[in-house]
Amino acid sequence: xxxxxxxxxxxxxxxxxxxxxxxxxxxxxxxxxxxxxxxxxxxxxxxxxxxxxxxxxxxxxxxxxxxxxxxxxxxxxxxxxxxxxxxxxxxxxxxxxxxxxxxxxxxxxxxxxxxxxxxxxxxxxxxxxxxxxxxxxxxxxxxxxxxxxxxxxxxxxxxxxxxxxxxxxxxxxxxxxxxxxxxxxxxxxxxxxxxxxxxxxxxxxxxxxxxxxxxxxxxxxxxxxxxxxxxxxxxxxxxxxxxxxxxxxxxxxxxxxxxxxxxxxxxxxxxxxxxxxxxxxxxxxxxxxxxxxxxxxxxxxxxxxxxxxxxxxxxxxxxxxxxxxxxxxxxxxxxxxxxxxxxxxxxxx
Numbered sequence: 001x002x003x004x005x006x007x008x009x010x011x012x013x014x015x016x017x018x019x020x021x022x023x024x025x026x027x028x029x030x031x032x033x034x035x036x037x038x039x040x041x042x043x044x045x046x047x048x049x050x051x052x053x054x055x056x057x058x059x060x061x062x063x064x065x066x067x068x069x070x071x072x073x074x075x076x077x078x079x080x081x082x083x084x085x086x087x088x089x090x091x092x093x094x095x096x097x098x099x100x101x102x103x104x105x106x107x108x109x110x111x112x113x114x115x116x117x118x119x120x121x122x123x124x125x126x127x128x129x130x131x132x133x134x135x136x137x138x139x140x141x142x143x144x145x146x147x148x149x150x151x152x153x154x155x156x157x158x159x160x161x162x163x164x165x166x167x168x169x170x171x172x173x174x175x176x177x178x179x180x181x182x183x184x185x186x187x188x189x190x191x192x193x194x195x196x197x198x199x200x201x202x203x204x205x206x207x208x209x210x211x212x213x214x215x216x217x218x219x220x221x222x223x224x225x226x227x228x229x230x231x232x233x234x235x236x237x238x239x240x241x242x243x244x245x246x247x248x249x250x251x252x253x254x255x256x257x258x259x260x261x262x263x264x265x266x267x268x269x270x271x272x273x274x275x276x277x278x279x280x281x282x283x284x285x286x287x288x289x290x291x292x293x294x295x296x297x298x299x300x301x302x303x304x305x306x307x308x309x310x311x312x313x314x315x316x317x318x319x320x321x322x323x324x325x326x327x328x329x330x331x332x333x334x335x336x337x338x339x340x341x342x343x344x345x346x347x348x349x
Contacts, residue, residue, distance in 0.1 A: 007304075007330040007331060008330070008331055008332065008333075008334075009036045009037070009038065009039060009042060010035065010036060010334070011330055011331075011334055011337065012039060012042055013031065013032065013036070013042050013046075014032075014334045014337075015200055015201070015204040015330075016042075016046070016169075016200070016204075017032065018203075018204045018207040018208045018211065019200055019203040019204050019207055020164075020165040020168060021207075022050075022162075022164075022165040023046065023165065024211075027049070027053055028046075028049055028050075030049075031045050031046065031049060037122075037124070038122050038190070039177075039190070039191070039192065040117060040120050040122050040123050040188060041122070041123060041124055041127060043117060043169055043172065043173050044117045044123045044124075044127035044128070044131065045127055046169055047110070047113065047114060047117065047131065047166065047169060047170075048127050048130035048131050048134065049130075050165065050166045050169070051110060051114070051131075051134045051166065052130070052134060054162060054163070054166065055134060055137055057162060059102045059107055059137065059138075059141075060102070060104065060106055060107065060159065060160045060162075060163060061100045061101055061102050061104070062100070062101065062104045062160075063098040063099065063100055063101075064098065064099055064101045064103070064104065065096065065098055066096070066098070066099050067081075067094065067095070067096045068094075068095060069081075069085060069090070069092040069093070069094050069095075074095045076095065076096050077093055077094065077095060077096075078094040078095065078096050081094035101140075102138075102140055102141055103140055103141050103142055105144075105149075105154070106154075106160060106163050106167060107138065107141045108141055108142055108143060108144045109144070109149060109167055109170050109174075110138070110141075110163075110166060110167075110170060111135065111138045111141050111142075111143050112143045112144055112146060112170075112174070113169075113170040113173050113174055114131050114134070114135060114138075115135070115143060116146075116173065116174070116178070116186055116188065117131065117173065117188075118131050118132060118135075120187075120188050146174040146175075146178055146186070149174065149175075151171050151175065154167065171196075172192055172196055172200075173188070175193075175196070176192040176193045176195070176196035176197075177189045177191070177192055177193070194257060194258075194259065197257050198255075198256070198257040201255055201257040201304055201330075202241045202242070202255040202257075205241070205242055205253065205255050205302065205328075205341065206218065206220060206241065206242045208338075208341055209242065209244060209341070209345070212338075212341075212342070213244075213345060215246065216244050216245065216246050216345070216349070217243075217244070217245040217246065218242070218243070218244055218245075219242075219243055220239065220240055220241060220242060220243070221240050221243040222237055222238060222239050222240070223238040223239075223240060223243075223252075223282050223285050223286050223289070224238075224285065224289055225238065225285055226284070226285045226288030226289060238281070238282055238285065240252050240253070240254070240282060241253055241254050241255045242254075242255065244345070244348070244349070246349045248293070248294050248295045248296060249295070249296045249297075249298075249348060249349055250286060250290070250295065250296070250297045250298070251297075251298050251299070251300060251344075251348045251349075252279065252282050252283055252286060252297070252298070252299045252300070253299075253300045253302050253344075254275065254278060254279050254282070254299070254300070254301050254302065255302050255304075256272075256275060256301060256302065256303045256304070257303075257304045258272075258303060258304070258306075259306065260306065260308065261303040261305070261306055261308060261311060261312055261327060262308070262310060262312055269310050271301070271312055271314075271325055272301075275301050276301070276323070276325075279299040279300070279301055279323060280299065280318060280323060282299060283297050283298065283299035283318075283321050283323065284319065284321065287320070287321055297321055298321060298322040298323070298324065298348060299321065299322070299323045299324070300323075300324040300325070300326060300344070301323075301324070301325045301326070302326055302327075302328055302344075303325070303326070303327045303328070304327070304328055304330055305327040305328060305329040305330065305331070306327075311327045312325040312326070312327065313325065313326050313327060326344070328340055328341070
């Protein structure tokens with residue numbers, strides 16, 4: 001099985017399939033059976049299948065504002081520009097109108113990402129052939145400069161919700177892998193940026209527990225500060241990565257995808273200070289918030305395992321609560337990964 005740093009390449013697909021429910025549909029089941037030689041083929045395969053399915057439903061169209069000099073009235077007249085046409089003895093009306101168009105940002109992102117993958121030398125020809133056929137239906141769609149995309153401003157609603165997973169894959173490629181030497185000249189890195197892998201790792205664990213343990217309450221819950229006077233102005237929001245609850249028991253998990261699972265000072269390795277302070281704060285405030293009812297709150301730092309010799313797998317008793325530090329090995333068959341995640345639940349609940 002091919003490796004991708006700390007993660008088997010095939011496991012990237014499994015992580016994505018949990019993070020995005022659309023990939024768990026039967027229409028993507030053939031991809032799950034493939035063996036990928038590199039991460040670029042994973043993304044190319046998903047986009048090839050996903051865009052093909054989208055074309056069967058029809059490309060998303062939205063109304064775009066146009067301004068054009070026309071011989072007949074359309075929409076509303078722009079008076080100042082039309083007067084200039086008359087002065088210039090041109091028999092034209094400058095009209096402003098809305099047009100339902102496929103040439104919108106969502107389709108432009110799909111086309112831009114597809115063309116970059118199509119030109120990448122490591123993408124297999126079968127995926128390139130599929131992507132090339134699909135781009136025939138994008139002839140009226142422009143490409144765009146990837147650095148101009150404001151990902152956080154993209155909004156999904158009922159008419160374009162089927163694009164959500166595809167745009168997320170595009171973001172992983174364009175924002176997480178793209179390298180540029182000069183405007184318009186791009187190449188793709190061999191790895192997704194760790195910031196994006198961290199987000200995928202976190203979402204994968206959250207969605208794994210949601211799917212595989214429906215009896216648990218699973219969420220990325222906010223934790224309230226245990227305030228004596230109730231005055232919490234300017235206090236930061238405590239947002240957990242994963243909170244698992246069942247009956248009187250609660251487990252708060254902080255997922256970490258780091259290059260190094262410990263910090264080192266003078267050859268002494270310790271758990272990352274900020275991580276430990278954070279999970280301790282989450283646990284103690286959650287514990288205080290449940291003081292009126294029987295409960296048991298534990299916390300866990302769950303690091304993606306690295307190839308380091310020293311790995312933190314410890315359990316500490318801190319002021320009446322259990323704080324665990326554990327690593328999750330992603331560089332193995334997915335059934336083993338699932339077993340590791342299942343063991344965590346069995347251990348606590």
